[in-house]
Amino acid sequence: MAEKIGIIGAGMAGITAARKLTDAGHKITVFEKSGGTGGRLSTRRTDYGNFDHGAQYITARSAPFRAMMTGLSNAGAVALWEPVGKTSDNEWHVGTPGMSGLVKPLLIGFEVKKRTRIVDITRKDDEIVCTDEDGNADRFDRVIVATPSPQAYTLLSPVDPVFGVLNTIVYMPCWTSMFAFSEPIETLPDHYRGAHTESLSWLARNSSKPQSIGIETLCAQAGAQWSKDNLEMDKAQALAAMKDALETMADQTLKPIYAEAHRWRYALVDKPFGTAYLASHDQRLFAIGDGMLGGRVEAAFESARQLCDHLRREIS
Ligand SMILES: Cc1cc2nc3c(=O)[nH]c(=O)nc-3n(C[C@H](O)[C@H](O)[C@H](O)COP(=O)(O)OP(=O)(O)OC[C@H]3O[C@@H](n4cnc5c(N)ncnc54)[C@H](O)[C@@H]3O)c2cc1C
Numbered sequence: 317m318a319e320k321i322g323i324i325g326a327g328m329a330g331i332t333a334a335r336k337l338t339d340a341g342h343k344i345t346v347f348e349k350s351g352g353t354g355g356r357l358s359t360r361r362t363d364y365g366n367f368d369h370g371a372q373y374i375t376a377r378s379a380p381f382r383a384m385m386t387g388l389s390n391a392g393a394v395a396l397w398e399p400v401g402k403t404s405d406n407e408w409h410v411g412t413p414g415m416s417g418l419v420k421p422l423l424i425g426f427e428v429k430k431r432t433r434i435v436d437i438t439r440k441d442d443e444i445v446c447t448d449e450d451g452n453a454d455r456f457d458r459v460i461v462a463t464p465s466p467q468a469y470t471l472l473s474p475v476d477p478v479f480g481v482l483n484t485i486v487y488m489p490c491w492t493s494m495f496a497f498s499e500p501i502e503t504l505p506d507h508y509r510g511a512h513t514e515s516l517s518w519l520a521r522n523s524s525k526p527q528s529i530g531i532e533t534l535c536a537q538a539g540a541q542w543s544k545d546n547l548e549m550d551k552a553q554a555l556a557a558m559k560d561a562l563e564t565m566a567d568q569t570l571k572p573i574y575a576e577a578h579r580w581r582y583a584l585v586d587k588p589f590g591t592a593y594l595a596s597h598d599q600r601l602f603a604i605g606d607g608m609l610g611g612r613v614e615a616a617f618e619s620a621r622q623l624c625d626h627l628r629r630e631i632s
Contacts, residue, residue, distance in 0.1 A: 384617065
């Protein structure tokens with residue numbers, strides 16, 4: 317029987333669930349608080365090129381996720397990234413153009429209400445009501461919350477105590493910086509991975525990714541512990557600290573033509589739940605996302621995939 321299902325969050329988990337449940341014949345509405353889709357599969361578009369300032373690349377280990385990557389690659393939304401100095405044997409998949417482009421072929425046949433933050437979920441009669449911050453209410457047979465777990469906890473734990481355990485899931489923050497330069501910075505590598513205590517723990521030459529427009533662009537991430545210790549730091553100060561670290565690595569003074577910082581409060585999962593999804597006793601409310609299985613795009617996909625398999629059996 318076709319049902320009306322609401323999904324909160326348009327990241328990999330929410331979009332995967334929307335795609336699979338639409339294909340199964342259900343009527344899906346996705347609510348997304350930001351103006352775009354992809355969640356932490358995120359691309360900042362500027363006059364100086366695109367910056368993947370969230371997830372950097374994707375590895376696909378399971379057969380279902382590899383099949384998804386193949387489909388997206390055939391649709392022109394995924395390519396392989398081969399940075400100079402790559403030592404891993406795993407394929408590094410990236411979205412084209414940019415990481416946020418990766419989910420675009422999946423957005424067919426269901427509604428995505430962007431710039432719509434859900435602030436309240438309640439049970440009314442036999443339905444679940446989602447209310448946004450402007451007071452608009454939509455009614456559904458079932459609702460899936462596909463946000464980082466602390467945000468899911470806020471929405472779901474007042475409705476059903478089973479979701480109280482969501483607050484045991486731990487995320488670490490990440491300060492990220494984006495730089496563009498008029499000349500290549502030859503002394504910096506295409507990518508670098510370092511210690512999580514430092515203000516520079518990951519570096520990617522964005523312009524070495526497929527479909528770059530040729531301007532030298534870099535994304536640098538501070539380590540998780542450094543980001544946590546400096547979570548409330550002023551944005552300009554955080555940017556200055558990350559630029560200092562980059563100059564030390566480059567062994568020269570850097571004069572970017574564009575520089576910006578972004579703070580991800582919930583970036584990478586430090587302590588996942590360990591089960592793919594969480595369900596209310598009446599099987600009408602669900603929590604999915606990377607907090608359930610681990611801080612990777614594939615884990616967010618797998619969480620949604622397993623819930624959809626469960627719903628296929630549940631809804632008959
Ligand atoms: C800096 C950084 C680097 C990373 N690097 C990698 C990497 O290299 N490889 C990798 O595999 N993973 C990486 N990750 C992790 C990866 O991005 C995530 O694991 C994955 O994208 C999570 O997907 P998700 O759907 O669970 O959540 P999200 O992508 O966070 O999606 C949740 C969505 O819910 C929306 N939302 C939240 N609350 C509400 C609300 N109340 N109403 C409506 N909408 C709401 C949010 O705006 C968001 O769009 C990285 C993450 C960060 C931040």
